[in-house]
Amino acid sequence: MSHSFFGGVHPAEHKAATEGKPIVPMEVAPSQVVLPMSMHVGAPCKPIVAVGDQVTAGQKIAEPAGLGAPIHASVSGTVVAVEARPHPGGGEVMSVVIENDGQDTFASELTPHPDYQSLSAQEIVDIVREAGITGMGGAGFPTHVKIQSALGKVDTIIINAAECEPYITSDHRLMLEHPQEIITGVQILMQCLGQSSAIIGVEDNKMDAVKVLEETLQGKNTGITVMAAKTRYPQGAEKQLIQRATGRQVPPGGLPADVGCAVFNVSTAYAVYEAVCLGRPLIRRGVTVSGDGVVNPCNLLVPIGTPLQHIVDQAGGLKEDVAWVLMGGPMMGIAQYDLSAPMIKGTNALTCMTAAEHAPVVEDPTCIRCGKCIEVCPMHLETMYINMYTTARRYEETDKFHVTDCIECGSCAYTCPAGIPLVQNIRVAKTQLRALAQKAKS
């Protein structure tokens, strides 16, 4: 079963610096954690604690208002502020700030269910919701909503362990260190969705992880298969991974469930295991800190809400010549300007880049119509023409080129010989189209 996706690029992987480094707890715990009410796709949560309250690690501190997932304290201590704080996605977001008492007193409303086989689908969905699990590959869609909307509609479960972004190795390490837990997590998801099989998609630059998973699966009749896919970016993009595993294409504006698929990140599967079997809500995760701009590239186990400055300090600090700190990898990561912003549930990496390893910024780039952006676009878009109409400010034309289908993987801008900021221009077009649609409505 092999269905390649179209296009893509193969950037230098830069994974060697951290792929041999186990995920270890930070030596010094953060003195404060900042928990933004927005860590997921959907509406911001409502805080249910007030300044002065004592909280334990694992205690629920915010409830979703609309689409969302609850948020839990990631350390024990005192709530010292409920106010707007810098968010790694940009701007300021209402956040609960907890002063760490250093005790790490843990208490959770969740009950451990090592015998998860006896749980009903709805019970599993409830646990996943109460554990505050959101997609951990970056987008942060609430996992219980994903499962709920997929119930009865899917015939294929795909576990996304592609980790196609350069520099990042946190999922890779997780697979090496906790294969059994991951597989249990996958089995819980299979049971919940009533499926007898699942596919774990791994890129073939992580054959050691493939081997460990296969050894763990050996002799057990789990129905889980490991798919080692040839390394190519963006294999880990949801639509491309579905195409790679099943040959199906998610329709424009559609969801994986529309083609009978449910895709979960491998870290999400691990979080599901922790929530169901151990009764632990999502309050910490593995984060890769890498790049030439950081002193000791490493993988750290970080409480959610830890300020970015504290994380890079635990990795030996930033070097003098660091120029960019990205939340996420270099292809889709968000550039940070204020390291007091915290890491959130979807933060799988901090990439600290020097000017030398970062893409050069070209003044006044000229399109030579080489069409390489079209040749690499995994969404079959005519990026070149979208860019032309965007720079000419004829945004309504870009709609005819399906600009809204763009997944912003960055393959086009990566490959562009002229150095045109294609993804940036596409974002401009999308924003302008939304504005035009709003205007048309009112």
Next chain:
Amino acid sequence: MNTLSVSSSPHLSGKLTTRRLMLDVLISLVPAMAVAVFFWGPRALTLTLVTIAACVLFEYLYRKLMKQSNTVGDLSACVTGTLLAFCLPANAPYWLAIIGAFFAIVIVKQLFGGLGKNFMNPALAARCFLFSYPTLMTTWAAPNVNLPVIGITDEYVSTISAATPMAAMHNGLLPDATLQQMFVGQIGGCLGEVSAAALILGGIYLVVRKVISPRIPLWYIGTVAVITFLFPMGGQDRLEWMLYSVLGGGLLLGAIFMATDYVTSPSTKRGQVIYAIGCGVLTVFIRYFGSYPEGVSYSILVMNAFAWMIDKAGKPHRFGTPHFWEKSKAKEGAAK
């Protein structure tokens, strides 16, 4: 610590630059240049260098005069210069090359906005403009004549000129040259078009370096091959006629280096196929029915003008929607 920079993702870029692509094109033209020097002496090289220098100078002066950025560094003017020299006879006077360079760079390229904005291949358009001097453009030195670097007179040229294979083929006859001579380039013709072997070598380099996809050259040459095989002129042997048609004239130079010009060719896969077939059909039509023995330049220029329109027809399949051959099935399904 420094202040942090903020910019849109992606934060990595590949090694490809416009300059690198142009440099690769120049490298790929070296074998053809070497063959020209072998058959006509250093004069072939000096003519090419003069054309390049003129192109670079005109680009520099025009942009300086118009208070625009200096774009000489992207090497595209060097590529235009080399290609223009390649479609001149090796014995063409220097001043002719300089006029051609002016037309290519100033009229065709810069007046439309510079690199990426011109709608015709500058070198080819200039070549066609230079046919205002028909005698100079259609008097070709025979191979193995060591041309003097300076001081070529009309009288001298008349003593060393030879007909190109295309002249015979225009009348439905096979040329005197053997196929081996055609392949190596031991024939009369423009400076850079004679040696099929050198041009194919350059083409392979471009494909291996991923500068061009082989799509346009293969469909273009393939179209010419199929038509000439099916309809040979003058009752000639099909296979022989086809081989002479493919190796003769500017077909290989045009198909590999001119028709693949990024700026003036379609960028979609399907568009490139349509464009290349169009080039092939027009080339054979002009060769068979035109008053001219050679049709490569005109057919490429005509298809250049359609490049954007063809891209509209070449729209890629939208991700996640049925292919056109599935649409009828989907409709049937809906009807049920």
